[in-house]
Amino acid sequence: MTVQIAVALDDRSFAASHWAGAARLADEARLDFVTFDDRFGRPGPDAVLVASYVAPLTRHIGLIPVATTTHTEPFHLSTALATLDYVSHGRAGWQVRVSADPAEADLLGRRAPLGFDELFAEARDAVEVVRRLWDSWAEDAIIKDVPTGRFIDRDRLHYIDFAGAYFAVKGPSIVPRPPQGQPVIAALTHEARVWENLDADVYFVTPSDVDSAAKIVRQLPAGKKVFADLVAFLDPDQETAIRRRGSVTSDAAVFAGTPAQLADLIAGWAPAGIAGVRLRPGTPDDLTAITRDLVPVLRERGLFTPSTATTLRERLGLPVAVNRYSPESAHA
Amino acid sequence: MPKQIILAAHFPGVNNTTVWSDPRSGSQIEFDSFEHLARTAERGKFDFFFLAEGLRLREQRGLIHDLDVVGRPDTLTVLTALAAITTHLGLAGTLNATFHEPYELARQLATLDHLSGGRAAWNVVTSHGGFFGENFRRGGFLDHADRYVRAGEFIEAARTLWDTDGGDFAIDSSQFGIKGRFGVPRSPQGHPVVLQAGDSAAGRDLAARHADAIFSRHHKLEDAQQFYRDVKGRLPAYGRDVDSLKIIPGVSYVLGDTDADAQEKAHYIRRQQVTPQTAILLLEQLWNQDLSSYDPEGPLPAADPVLDEDDTIIKGRAGMFPDRLKTATEWRALAEAKKLSIRDLVIEVTGRQNFIGTPARVAALLDEYVQTDACDGFILVSHLTPGGLDDFVDQVVPLLQERGVFRTEYESTTLRGNLGLRQPEGR
Numbered sequence: 001m002t003v004q005i006a007v008a009l010d011d012r013s014f015a016a017s018h019w020a021g022a023a024r025l026a027d028e029a030r031l032d033f034v035t036f037d038d039r040f041g042r043p044g045p046d047a048v049l050v051a052s053y054v055a056p057l058t059r060h061i062g063l064i065p066v067a068t069t070t071h072t073e074p075f076h077l078s079t080a081l082a083t084l085d086y087v088s089h090g091r092a093g094w095q096v097r098v099s100a101d102p103a104e105a106d107l108l109g110r111r112a113p114l115g116f117d118e119l120f121a122e123a124r125d126a127v128e129v130v131r132r133l134w135d136s137w138a139e140d141a142i143i144k145d146v147p148t149g150r151f152i153d154r155d156r157l158h159y160i161d162f163a164g165a166y167f168a169v170k171g172p173s174i175v176p177r178p179p180q181g182q183p184v185i186a187a188l189t190h191e192a193r194v195w196e197n198l199d200a201d202v203y204f205v206t207p208s209d210v211d212s213a214a215k216i217v218r219q220l221p222a223g224k225k226v227f228a229d230l231v232a233f234l235d236p237d238q239e240t241a242i243r244r245r246g247s248v249t250s251d252a253a254v255f256a257g258t259p260a261q262l263a264d265l266i267a268g269w270a271p272a273g274i275a276g277v278r279l280r281p282g283t284p285d286d287l288t289a290i291t292r293d294l295v296p297v298l299r300e301r302g303l304f305t306p307s308t309a310t311t312l313r314e315r316l317g318l319p320v321a322v323n324r325y326s327p328e329s330a331h332a
Numbered sequence: 333m334p335k336q337i338i339l340a341a342h343f344p345g346v347n348n349t350t351v352w353s354d355p356r357s358g359s360q361i362e363f364d365s366f367e368h369l370a371r372t373a374e375r376g377k378f379d380f381f382f383l384a385e386g387l388r389l390r391e392q393r394g395l396i397h398d399l400d401v402v403g404r405p406d407t408l409t410v411l412t413a414l415a416a417i418t419t420h421l422g423l424a425g426t427l428n429a430t431f432h433e434p435y436e437l438a439r440q441l442a443t444l445d446h447l448s449g450g451r452a453a454w455n456v457v458t459s460h461g462g463f464f465g466e467n468f469r470r471g472g473f474l475d476h477a478d479r480y481v482r483a484g485e486f487i488e489a490a491r492t493l494w495d496t497d498g499g500d501f502a503i504d505s506s507q508f509g510i511k512g513r514f515g516v517p518r519s520p521q522g523h524p525v526v527l528q529a530g531d532s533a534a535g536r537d538l539a540a541r542h543a544d545a546i547f548s549r550h551h552k553l554e555d556a557q558q559f560y561r562d563v564k565g566r567l568p569a570y571g572r573d574v575d576s577l578k579i580i581p582g583v584s585y586v587l588g589d590t591d592a593d594a595q596e597k598a599h600y601i602r603r604q605q606v607t608p609q610t611a612i613l614l615l616e617q618l619w620n621q622d623l624s625s626y627d628p629e630g631p632l633p634a635a636d637p638v639l640d641e642d643d644t645i646i647k648g649r650a651g652m653f654p655d656r657l658k659t660a661t662e663w664r665a666l667a668e669a670k671k672l673s674i675r676d677l678v679i680e681v682t683g684r685q686n687f688i689g690t691p692a693r694v695a696a697l698l699d700e701y702v703q704t705d706a707c708d709g710f711i712l713v714s715h716l717t718p719g720g721l722d723d724f725v726d727q728v729v730p731l732l733q734e735r736g737v738f739r740t741e742y743e744s745t746t747l748r749g750n751l752g753l754r755q756p757e758g759r
Contacts, residue, residue, distance in 0.1 A: 014443070014446040014447075014516070014517060014519075015446075016415070016416075016446070016447045016448070016449065019447070020416070040435070040436070040439075041512055041513060041515060042515055043498060043513075043515040043516070044515065045443040045446065045447070045516070046439055046440045046443040048409065049408060049409065049412040049440060049443045049444060049447065050412075050443070050447070052409045052410075052412040052413045053412045053413065053415055053416050053447045054416065055413050055416070056363070056367070056413050056416045056417050057416050071433075071436070072436065073431070073468050073469060075387070075467045075468060076406070076431075076432075079386075079405070079406040079409075080406045080408070080409045082405070082406070083405035083406040083409035083410060084409055086361060086362065086363055086405055087363045087405075087409065087410065087413040089363075103512055103513075104512075106510065106511050106512045107435040107510060107511075107512040108433050108435055108436070108510065109508060109509045109510035109511075110433070137403070141403075142402075142403070144352055144353065146353045148609070149399050149607045149608070149609040149610065150398045150399060150609075151352055151398060151399060151400060151401055151402055152396075152398045152402045152403070153398070154395060154396040154398045157389070157396055166469070167468075167469040168466070168471075169466075169467050169468075170388070170466035170467055171467065172389060172396075173403075174386035174387065174388065174389060174403060174404060175361070175403060175404065175405050175406065176361055176403045
């Protein structure tokens with residue numbers, strides 16, 4: 001049984017070389033994707049832009065930035081992520097987040113913080129709008145028809161006419177449909193409220209062991225890709241890894257040990273129905289340990305095989321994104 | 333030493349400059365196109381790459397405009413990707429002060445400035461009315477008169493954030509009540525370069541007060557010189573010296589083996605830019621009514637333009653005609669005097685400043701404009717994407733270098749350094 005391997009990058013660096021280095025390490029190790037953490041109000045760069053920066057410097061790896069729906073414009077998010085898909089040739093994703101933090105609301109000054117139910121209802125609308133905007137151009141909307149002088153066939157563009165409780169968006173997008181059709185949408189979930197509201201393709205979950213992993217997978221909607229999050233402190237010497245872990249706590253299980261021991265753990269979790277694991281490096285050095293030391297062990301044991309897919313959707317085994325506005329879709 | 337010319341490369345946006353029907357025309361969306369133009373500009377030692385922003389597809393007669401290039405990628409996302417594959421080229425993007433928020437945009441621009449090592453620039457524009465607002469939470473919330481108020485306060489807010497060096501801020505102005513921690517350390521340029529476009533008195537004042545450069549649009553040498561004197565004359569009132577604001581018009585160019593050859597090419601290009609269908613649509617923008625039944629090769633409408641500005645036929649672009657009646661009268665007189673059809677007339681009266689001729693002639697003209705204080709440099713808009721700048725870089729840049737009016741190596745790794753702009757001091 002093989003699993004997919006992803007890494008969560010949670011660094012606060014503003015150095016281009018730092019991000020280029022981290023992304024290239026992960027890309028050269030042929031990991032499946034990296035996520036770039038972010039939220040308003042924390043020190044650190046804008047994650048969508050960091051992902052865009054590393055896109056031309058990498059070839060294979062999926063790029064999934066975090067972006068929060070609470071204070072952002074869905075129209076801007078949709079166009080930025082579609083563009084990330086263009087600059088990465090089909091390797092873009094988006095990890096959706098909401099914010100209940102009053103300090104973040106103060107940064108924008110637009111309104112008081114929302115309650116949890118409203119936050120998720122708004123996020124659900126934002127995801128819906130972003131997805132509709134991605135579909136708002138047919139793949140073949142650009143016709144360049146010299147005899148009639150038309151660059152596009154406007155009948156192949158669609159107003160999305162979304163009107164919800166929190167905002168309304170007319171559309172169409174300004175960006176033609178991105179290479180993947182729909183970039184991959186992901187969300188971290190600890191509870192039903194998340195998956196009941198957010199129409200994601202990938203869920204990051206935080207099981208404590210193989211049994212809890214299996215239980216979570218059973219609860220999630222069918223057809224979704226589930227990645228188990230795991231904080232990783234890796235060292236050839238187990239004692240050193242444990243010492244480096246110290247008393248760190250996390251919402252996810254925290255592993256400290258040798259690459260072989262982590263491979264054992266992943267092998268043990270694989271039958272739970274997860275698509276893969278997303279490793280959160282305990283320190284930036286642990287990214288090096290993952291790519292240099294862990295990946296060869298996983299490959300040797302047949303637990304991990306680099307994908308030959310060129311787009312992130314294909315790599316994750318997600319179905320082709322059918323355009324909801326296309327005539328074929330209407331007949332389906 | 334003669335004045336040094338500033339050069340920038342505009343990735344042609346959604347207007348009829350780009351001749352998409354040319355077989356050499358590439359994609360307006362694929363990253364390869366942006367990469368090609370940026371690498372060409374950097375090879376030519378250009379100061380910066382310039383990218384516009386789209387917030388909604390343009391409409392005319394209530395329909396999505398379908399004749400010109402339609403659709404474009406997100407500005408900041410493309411610029412940040414270009415930062416990874418260039419080393420000296422400035423990266424300038426139009427970003428609307430109406431439909432962005434200061435904290436978010438200041439953070440994004442500072443991110444770009446960090447990742448590019450000090451090459452970010454922001455062209456500040458404003459919008460009003462409900463057309464773009466229909467794609468945003470806030471709708472069409474801004475009165476026309478408040479556009480520049482918000483833009484001015486937006487720039488001040490962004491500068492305040494950039495000056496915190498990652499620390500705390502509190503802004504309480506007529507448009508913004510925001511506070512918290514910025515979280516981005518001071519970026520390599522201190523403040524990304526601020527460009528501004530807009531020709532009204534309020535726009536000129538905004539630029540004189542806040543901008544590092546103006547993206548202007550003046551067609552004739554004398555007009556450009558007058559604009560230059562006017563704007564630079566406004567600087568002392570804000571405690572600024574004349575070199576702290578650069579005036580950089582958007583211009584196009586056509587090169588040929590001989591001047592006659594270039595003129596012939598230019599004529600052909602204009603016919604491609606203004607097709608019969610495009611001519612009618614452009615005329616409708618002045619007449620403000622449906623003229624689809626008119627023959628583009630026939631005479632102008634006898635009736636006057638519709639003046640109701642609340643019900644314009646165009647949506648999503650700035651009204652270019654402050655006095656429709658006066659302009660229509662002038663156009664009619666011109667068409668009668670020169671016996672021009674609708675299409676010929678539109679070709680005659682539209683288009684930007686165009687430098688046409690042999691490379692030597694174009695180099696001399698550009699130099700003349702800069703040395704006689706009509707401008708400080710140019711934002712070049714080619715009619716072909718993405719290869720339209722290649723011949724300029726290969727043929728004109730070396731001549732400007734020979735004249736000693738354009739660099740042979742970058743002076744600096746930052747855009748401010750290359751433009752000769754001072755680094756703002758922190759507060």
